[in-house]
Amino acid sequence: MSAADPRREWDERAGVRTCPRRRLGDELDAGQLFFPPALVPYGDHPRVRALPAPHRRALFARHLYHYLDFTTQFETRVVNRVTERIAGGRSGLDVRTATRLDAYRIYVDEGYHSLCSLDVIDQLSRASGIAPAPYDFAPFLARLDAVGEGALPDAGRLAQLLQVVVFETLITAILNDVPKDPRVLTLVRDTVRDHARDEGRHHVFFAGLFREVWGQQPAALRGRIARCLPGLIRSSLLPDLRPVRASLAAAGLGPADVAAVVADSYPADRVDQGIRTASRHAVRLFEETGVLDVPGGREAFSTAELLR
Template sequence: MKPGDAPRPAARDWYGRAGVRTGPRRRLGDELDAGRLYFPPDLVPYHDHPLVRALPAPRRAELLARHLFHYLSFTAHFETRVVNRATERIAGGRSGVDTGTDVRLDAYRIYCDEGYHSLYSLDVIDQISTATGITPLPYAFDPFLRRLDATGAQALPDSPVLAQLLQVVVFETLITGILNDVPKDPRVLTVVRDIVRDHAKDEGWHHAFFSRFFRDLWAQQPPARRARIARCAPALIRSSLHPDPRPVRDSLTAAGLTPAAAEDVLRDAYAPDRVNASIRVTARHTVRLFEEAGALDVPGGRDAFHAAELLG
């Protein structure tokens, strides 16, 4: 190992520990009549808004269910259409980063993990919607993906593959409250807690893999490209984490709010200062990774992270 290199993540017994290899199918139990929640209200920014609190209790419960459906739908699309888009390049040796066979094998393992996360996300949506009669609203992932890719194309117009790799590094090194907090909330349906816990176990290993992969990627870039990566990373982070109001707006109107009232809720629940604070907290581990690699020390790097309000 060269001086300054970070150690490789500890070997993982993927065949004996990965959810897709050993986990059971998670099923909805007999908890719907016991008042269990679909999702922790504390993790739903608009749940305590006065206009939402004024809704009948069944409509508020539907809002939590549809928030869960949106989260799981996003997960199902994101894992296959963003994470696996880049992971397959690493696994196939087409990422442009020089890696060993061990890294490629781990990338294939992650590819399998992510497909399984998508499978059980849709499975739980189907189980809950069938049992409750709460219909998932149509969800279009393409607008989010276009926004994400447009940010990468603007920042690195001549390096689309590099932009996709950085997207995944950003997402896979974030620390979200959902993966940490949902499994701990006994008010939430067991099937929801179980799949989020399963997901979190796999993602802990993915975090270590992509942290190391970024260090390898960074070490192999010429100085000029390092500077471009450092300057574009904050935009990728913010684009990745900025809330999408479309599904929330649709859910609020489906629950009975007028379009004007839904806009009032969105404006209050997703005020810029609240959004910035949430992004800064969620991205703190990703920012630390870039800082430890030296991205904030290249010309313009620290200024870009400051301008994006990602530094305390």
């Protein structure tokens, strides 16, 4: 939030205060894309290209649906469980009232992003006839929570705060690139652009909050935090292949073809490079605040393949 006047910044720029409801036009019949093909790792695989055109179109639609469904769940079940505590004064942190007010603003933003994401899924599935596949967020959340439970078993709320600090300081190609692709449905581009604008303010808030929180921690706990953060980064960014496999199977590929497409599209070196790219701003924040300088810190980040 703006240091000068955070309330005015939010009142005048937050999507929930300024953006109209984004509605689907007549672009489906014109052949506009659901999602940029370059951002779908398996989109150009020969076995996917060989599918009938309607099956490929449905595959890209389900990729979009999964991204939006993940957004609805992450914002409400991960980000907002932390912002609600900060806003309510129950986080265990020594923060100012201004910080609590900003946390309430972010809480509203994230609920609004979830509403918009589900609205887009509903509009597109009704108009296209391509139904979204069920998505179980619980395994992803369990994997994410397990990192904090292992590294900070006696500081669960701090671990959950670190989850959000990590995620809100990541920079993904989706928020940057989807709005720029004129081939993509305007409804999708506008919704992602609205989200990206809000996330810029959230990035500033959580980066600043981490600096405050880090400064309040005793030396012993700093070491454990430093060793926890790389795992949180990787857990946040590792691709969830369950919906990918289900979507490929729904497109008509058999088990052997699904396994081949996934193996070819998500090789370990490419996944690691994607994680390093998306986490570069988060890693820079942690480097600037001295996280990598505590005993074991730099080694933990290096072992996690996060340093260039």
